[in-house]
Amino acid sequence: xxxxxxxxxxxxxxxxxxxxxxxxxxxxxxxxxxxxxxxxxxxxxxxxxxxxxxxxxxxxxxxxxxxxxxxxxxxxxxxxxxxxxxxxxxxxxxxxxxxxxxxxxxxxxxxxxxxxxxxxxxxxxxxxxxxxxxxxxxxxxxxxx
Numbered sequence: 055x056x057x058x059x060x061x062x063x064x065x066x067x068x069x070x071x072x073x074x075x076x077x078x079x080x081x082x083x084x085x086x087x088x089x090x091x092x093x094x095x096x097x098x099x100x101x102x103x104x105x106x107x108x109x110x111x112x113x114x115x116x117x118x119x120x121x122x123x124x125x126x127x128x129x130x131x132x133x134x135x136x137x138x139x140x141x142x143x144x145x146x147x148x149x150x151x152x153x154x155x156x157x158x159x160x161x162x163x164x165x166x167x168x169x170x171x172x173x174x175x176x177x178x179x180x181x182x183x184x185x186x187x188x189x190x191x192x193x194x195x196x197x198x199x
Contacts, residue, residue: 094166111152
């Protein structure tokens, strides 16, 4: 991945996006990009997603769709469950930067992507970017249907 050279310069950036609702009845802004270098943008309102459905997610890198990008997604176990590790779900974006994540259970979800690319500024410099999207899906684990 990185060039075979004596040295390389790395810049890293971690960005987390949590979708929350304040009040009711106002316009929803879930699909609006925030302008981060690497970003995961839901294509539909995650608060309306129920277990058994899929959530479409677009991955943007420098404001452009990122094709063939792997996303790792996991769900937090309910407080009453043992804290055993659950395997992550891995989905891949298509040419338009969109991946479809099957929501297997309600609860708190974490979707993340690590991406490394040559920096625009200087030869031998790399940007290492982390993007995370956190949302709550409905259904299962005592969640409202």
